[in-house]
């Protein structure tokens with residue numbers, strides 16, 4: 001049973017999917033940390049009886065903020081960290097310290113559409129498909145090896161919100177499935193690759 005820390009900045013619907021999955025999964029969420037006070041995901045976690053913590057990032061260097069995060073995760077004996085709508089770039093030191101035990105969900109078919117405003121850019125480019133990716137986090141933004149992906153169609157009349165909702169729906173299936181693989185030791189980060197088996 002792996003001890004999970006989840007980092008959020010917003011409503012936490014992916015956190016909600018992980019909470020719903022954990023009852024019969026090889027992981028338990030033991031800590032939810034947000035850089036934003038009042039983030040919706042904090043209430044979801046509290047309702048589920050999970051310890052929550054707010055670590056504001058304002059007025060701190062990236063390294064100082066990440067050191068606080070790291071200390072809080074270690075204090076909770078966290079073994080795997082999941083970024084779930086956590087909208088802060090992490091320092092190289094933090095990502096290296098948690099290498100292989102730090103994963104993120106991103107709302108595109110990586111390596112396409114790294115960064116922000118993904119759905120707007122996908123629609124602008126008239127893509128016919130998009131999706132979501134769960135990947136190991138490495139220092140370069142959204143560039144770590146992919147563990148799992150899910151695809152959705154992009155419709156000609158899609159708005160960014162409509163596409164975001166369609167992608168979010170598959171995110172909620174993808175993230176628990178990918179975390180189960182990692183928690184079970186069925187996928188590992190080895191020499192920059194996601195290795196299965």
Ligand code: GAR
Pocket residue numbers: 008010011012013014015041084085086105106107115168171
């Ligand atoms: C999700 O769509 C997630 O993929 C995205 O933020 C949303 C968070 O929603 N993450 C990123 O864009 C990371 N670069 P949630 O708070 O409801 O889980």
